[in-house]
Amino acid sequence: HRDKKRHKEKVKVKEKAKEKERDQDKEKERNWDKEKERERDKERDRDKEKDQEREKERHKDRERVRDKDRDRDRDKDREKNKEKEKEKDREEVDQNKEKDDVTKEGEKDREKIKDKEGDKDRREKGDKEKEKDEKKEKKEQEREKERDDKKKKEKRSRTPPRSYSSSRRSRSSSR
Numbered sequence: 001h002r003d004k005k006r007h008k009e010k011v012k013v014k015e016k017a018k019e020k021e022r023d024q025d026k027e028k029e030r031n032w033d034k035e036k037e038r039e040r041d042k043e044r045d046r047d048k049e050k051d052q053e054r055e056k057e058r059h060k061d062r063e064r065v066r067d068k069d070r071d072r073d074r075d076k077d078r079e080k081n082k083e084k085e086k087e088k089d090r091e092e093v094d095q096n097k098e099k100d101d102v103t104k105e106g107e108k109d110r111e112k113i114k115d116k117e118g119d120k121d122r123r124e125k126g127d128k129e130k131e132k133d134e135k136k137e138k139k140e141q142e143r144e145k146e147r148d149d150k151k152k153k154e155k156r157s158r159t160p161p162r163s164y165s166s167s168r169r170s171r172s173s174s175r
Helices: 002-158 164-174
Strands: none
Touching: none
16 A cells, blocks of 8 residues: 555656656757747848848948939039020120120221311411411510510610710710
8 A cells, every 4th residue: 555655646646747858858948949039030130131231232322323313413404504605705796796896986986077077177276376476486586585574684784884974984084
């Protein structure tokens, strides 16, 4: 009877040990599954990061291409604007040349008319100038005469008048 009891206890202990081992195996398996899952998650995360990096690179490339296109378009616009400005300048220069030509022609016509009128005026001015010169010369001559007369008068006034007796002597000596 005791042997049976012991035997049952041993069997129970063995079963418990087996149970415990099974539980441990299950726990290990769970842990292993969890570890595998973590590894898969990490791998997925790495793949996602790589995808994001690739996407970022693609985006940057698109941006670069867009910027290049924008720059190229800007350059083209600048060139077009420069060409337009040059064309405007050319037109302006042409218009200015035409205006200048017209102005010059008008000036030439005016000069011809002035020359014709000027010849008449010069003749008249020449006559007037001659008259003025003659008047000036006459005035100058008159002034010179006046100066000479004044000088003579001054000389006379400087010499003292002769005394009566001296004038007599000179007369008597001349006799």
